[in-house]
Amino acid sequence: MKMDDNIDWNIFFDIHKDLPRQGCGRDKYTEKAFNMIPPIINPNILDIGCGPGLQTIHLAKISSGKIIGIDIHQPFLDQLNKLVKKEKLIKKISTINKSMFNMDFQKNFFGIIWAEGSIFIIGFERGLKEWKKYLKPKVFLAVHEMTWLKHNPPKAIRDYWNDVYPDINTIEYNLEIVSKCGYNLIDYFPLPEDAWWKFYYNPLEERLQKMRIKYINIKNAFDLIESEQKEIDLYRKNYKWYGSVFFIMQKI
């Protein structure tokens, strides 16, 4: 879906309220990426665009570190804070309402920066460049980013993504950016299909059904609902062509 100024954000957040995740991902893939990082004791971890934070919770469980989750939508942070209490992780996770465009953390502070499905907001290259200063030397950045999985996608898919997210690139192109920005690649892997369905598209699609009834005859709501449905339908048919690819990197 195109995140532009024409969106009615009240309706957008009504659709997205209390969903388990706000993008694709699953604990087992967070863990797979985390396990690619060499062992690191008590790292300070920054989770950028943490949203409702299922990955934040899982990171807290599998690492010995302390995590700061940042996001600009307070209801997502509230959702995460509730989970933090429920899972008794108050000593390991804190949240801050802060924009990734406006970070003022101490330089060389973090041992790991994590961003699941959120680096697109600042842009893959800009994020890699700007976030680097907050990492200690030789430590780690893990993000997943919408990426073409095969060359020469059919025109309809290309047109859709050129409109919605024109910065979508190939794996090879993103790997060049990784090295250009001063990181060594540790590994990468595309999130499998189930990472899209189980905690994101399935609950979202169910929500869209309810929203069609709630917002019946309201044109801008209808347009928003159908544009989200279009994204889901496109993925259902074309998941082999694009997806979110985890890149696990080490600052040089």
Ligand SMILES: C[S@@+](CC[C@H](N)C(=O)[O-])C[C@H]1O[C@@H](n2cnc3c(N)ncnc32)[C@H](O)[C@@H]1O
């Ligand atoms: C696609 S969602 C991913 C959320 C979460 N990482 C997940 O996987 O469920 C992107 C998140 O980035 C947040 N976001 C949007 N603009 C932001 C900004 N400028 N700074 C920090 N977070 C932002 C949104 O509120 C949302 O929670």
